[in-house]
Amino acid sequence: MSARRFPGEAYRVWHLHPRWSLALRGAVAAALAWGVGMIVPPPFSEYPYYAPLGAVVATTSTLARSVRESAQAVGALLLGAAVALAVDTVMSPSALSVALVVGVAMLCAGWRALGQMGTWVANAALFVLILGQGEEAQYVGAFAGLVLVGAAIGVGVNAVWPPLPISPSEAALDRLRDALAEQAEALAEWLEHRGPLAPEEWERRRAGLRPTIERARAEVAHTSEASRGNLRARRHRTRATAQAARVEALGITAEGMDEIVRLLVTWEREDLDTVALGPELRPEFASALRALAEVLRAQADAGAGVGDRSRADAGDEAGAGTDDPVARLARRIEELPGDVRAARERSGEDHLVAAALVVVLRRSADALEA
Incomplete structure (x- = not known):
């Protein structure tokens, strides 16, 4: 150095x-x-x-x-x-x-x-x-x-000399963001190349994410407490507000990932005759998970906050054919209901779990775009 x-x-x-x-x-x-x-x-x-x-x-x-x-x-x-x-x-x-x-x-x-x-x-x-x-x-x-x-x-x-631990909070949020991106990428990779989930392994992965989520929330709560009566907080109000928005958005995304893994562990496993997605829908949902991971990866600057654009902006960019990760995620999720309907018509199966996965993914995407 x-x-x-x-x-x-x-x-x-x-x-x-x-x-x-x-x-x-x-x-x-x-x-x-x-x-x-x-x-x-x-x-x-x-x-x-x-x-x-x-x-x-x-x-x-x-x-x-x-x-x-x-x-x-x-x-x-x-x-x-x-x-x-x-x-x-x-x-x-x-x-x-x-x-x-x-x-x-x-x-x-x-x-x-x-x-x-x-x-x-x-x-x-x-x-x-x-x-x-x-x-x-x-x-x-x-x-x-x-x-x-x-x-x-x-x-x-x-x-x-009042303490204001903004930097540790941002570091904790960055770790959570990276962990969520890794989870989404790993799940997409599994769906594309390995098929149904291994319940024990994915339950371990699901449980392993919780300490990172809890640490990030605790760090941001600690920063919020440190801001009370703290004159230094006035100079960092924008960063503190952005952190509160980040922890909310990443918290919703983390809950979404937890629900996605839980549903797939329950309904997309080898010992079931009827699975949630099957070979036809696995690639489609894997593509959406990769798009979600790309949005998380694109938010590498913790100080920029989560979601610097509105959903309407994302929709406009999607229509313009941009390669912006937020727009690509919005476009991919909008295509999923059609994929599920087409699979339902061809197979005669209800695909209710697949529809529930679409709802969870859309909620996560909305949180990151808000």
Whole structure:
């Protein structure tokens, strides 16, 4: 790699790995919180390590989440302290009091309002019960106060330098797009050259696509959450909107591919006397699947979004005889009902599954063209 290209490549890699910026924000927030913990007056300065702890809790992957989890952590801490103080007033320190505190605290940890920070209830209760003996009020004030200060610093660092993981979302959507194209091409190849499907193999392929779909949706949802209250999001609003459209379109296409494979695994298999397509219709549907894969392959630029043209435009181009992939897919799907009718007339079979496949393909094509 040339020295001239290195800064741009480093910038791209940095944005593809948001964990790096998260670690840097956490380190900065923890260092600032430690400094504050060291200069505050006693008794707070006796426990400076609790401030970085609060900063780490608050330095999460989105600004909205950092505010929410900071509030939950402080609430869990105070709840745990209350449990410990309540037990301490009626029992002297012992194995029984520890067991009682932990048991009650773990029950409280399940409170939905605390979310993932519920685990702090038991930790805080044990800290107050064991480490705060003799000066519980002072300890609770220092513990809660410093965690709150550290959390405020963490939220502040996130607000000044808010995360916005657009690049990882685009990469996840690109992987989904490529996986769908590969699935469509593989299915077309099978129909053209191998005939009926092998159920076990195609069920594995069908199941193998689901993690990619779920990852893409999770990444886009994460970006959407990161956009809340994020000033940087204003500069990337167009990209974020395009991502939402992409995940919707690719989600519909993924559901369509899943349904197509499911129908063919059920109705286009060697152990059936009457199959969904048969030798006459397999090439026609394989051609449509290849056209679908070509549309997906043509959308190589993730930033361009999915479907930059309307269906009407695609129809106009189809009429003009263009080789545009979107137009070719629209034209091929429009021809399928005629192919199914002709096959029905020649064979006398209903071909209901073939008709259902046409509907699924059209829905996928509409999603990609919208």
